Amino acid sequence: MSTATSAADLLQRRRTPAQRVQQVLHAHPWVSPLVVLVVAVVVFTALNPRFASPASLSLVLQQVAVVGALAVGQTLVILTAGIDLSVGAVAVLAGVVPAQLALSGGLPGPAAVLLGLAVGTLAGLANGLLVTRLRLPPFIVTLGTLSIFTALALLWSGGSSTRADQLPAVLSWTGTRVAVGPFNLTTGVLLVLVLYLVVGYALACTAWGRHVYAVGDDAEAARLAGIRVRRVLLSVYVVAGAVYGLAAWVLIGRAGAASANAVVDANLESITAVVIGGTSLFGGRGVLVGTLLGALIVGVFRSGLSLAGVDDQYRVLAIGVLVIVAVSVDQWIRRARA
Incomplete structure (x- = not known):
């Protein structure tokens, strides 16, 4: 047995149980949101058995579809x-x-x-160019474009909504009901799941995905390693914009209309899903399956507390506590040493 191996084994034996948990969560950031989700489902089912019914769980999946789709793009940016x-x-x-x-x-x-996807992609390109070419902080850039894109949507639509029955059928196709065993889902939910598979594969199994993680972990080290940091960042914002365009299609099917006043809380909700899902706000660590779990946790808490008869304000309070706990856990995990 080599000296290095003996030293590693000795270090592993000296670690406390808390340090071992810390190591596991550092290597697998999706574990903690999975535990939270399982515990939440068990508790809410005990409080009200109706929560575990296929109808209730189907509704949760439908409710989180739009935010879950938006959270895919948000995950890429936060990484x-x-x-x-x-x-x-x-x-x-x-x-x-x-x-x-x-x-x-x-x-x-x-x-x-296709136009909706193009609009989302161009919006992402605008964000990316401002971040990479002018080197402005992403927070400031997207805070400004939040107002710009909102104003453009209101000006374009005149503040009015367009009902799905006034539109071509394909635009509301994502709201079509689909029976999957005992569950009653929509094509929008299935589309979002496919989106997670595709983007998750790109992050885990392609050079582009490895570059995204490298840039988020240490942009200067990535540059010295030969990675074109600005090009990677620009591609992330462009892909995120395309994802938001796809989410818009899912939104029309879910809401039954195209409205300039829709998803008013989407910004905070998407960030909440990503953070609760174990993706670090400091970049470089996280997986897309964790984001999916985070979105489900938010949906489960809202539905479960509602069925338990808890006031809506306490539901908002519970989500806020979850976010603070998730960030605190992330800070603790980041101190782990391999």
């Missing part, structure tokens, strides 16, 4: 140590522009869907 406050505004803009053109200009349904 690079940035933050995107414009997610909801981009999704709204990517929804009302094609909806209005389909209503008043006769734009065909498939073209309207």
Whole structure:
């Protein structure tokens, strides 16, 4: 046995149980949100057995679909140590522009869907260029574009909503009911799950994904290693924008309308899902499955507390506590040493 191996074994034996847990959570950031989700489901089922019914769980999945989709793009940005406050505004803009053109200009349904994706992508490109070319902080950039994109959506739509029955059927296709065993889902939910699989694969199994993590962990070290940091950052914002455009399509199906006043809390909710899901706000650590778990945790808490008869304000309080606990756990995990 080598000296290095003996030293590693000795160090492992000297670690306390808390340090071992810390190491596990550092290596697998999705474990803690999974534990929280399982415990929450068990507790809420004990309080009200109706919570575990297929109808109740189906409703939770439908409710978190839009925020879950937006949280995919938010995860990409946060992995690079940035933050995107414009997610909801981009999704709204990517929804009302094609909806209005389909209503008043006769734009065909498939073209309207592609236009929504293009609008989201261009919005992400604008954010990315401001961050990478002008080197402005992501927080300031997206805080400004939040107002810009919101104003553009209101000006374009005149502040009015466009009902799904006024639009081509393909725009509201994501609201179509689909039976999956005992569960009653929508095509939008299934589309979001496919989105997680595709982006999760890109992050875990491609050079681009490794570069995203490297830039978020230490941008200067990544640059010295030959990674084109600004190009990676720009690609992240562009991909995130395309994801927001897809989320807009899911939103139209879920809400049954394209409205400039939709998803007003999407910015905070998407960040909440990402943080609770174990992705570090300091960048470089986190996995997409954790974001999915985080979005489900938020949905489970809201539905479970509602079925338990808890006042809505306490539900908001519970989510806030979860966020603070998640950030505290992240700070503790980051002190782990391999």
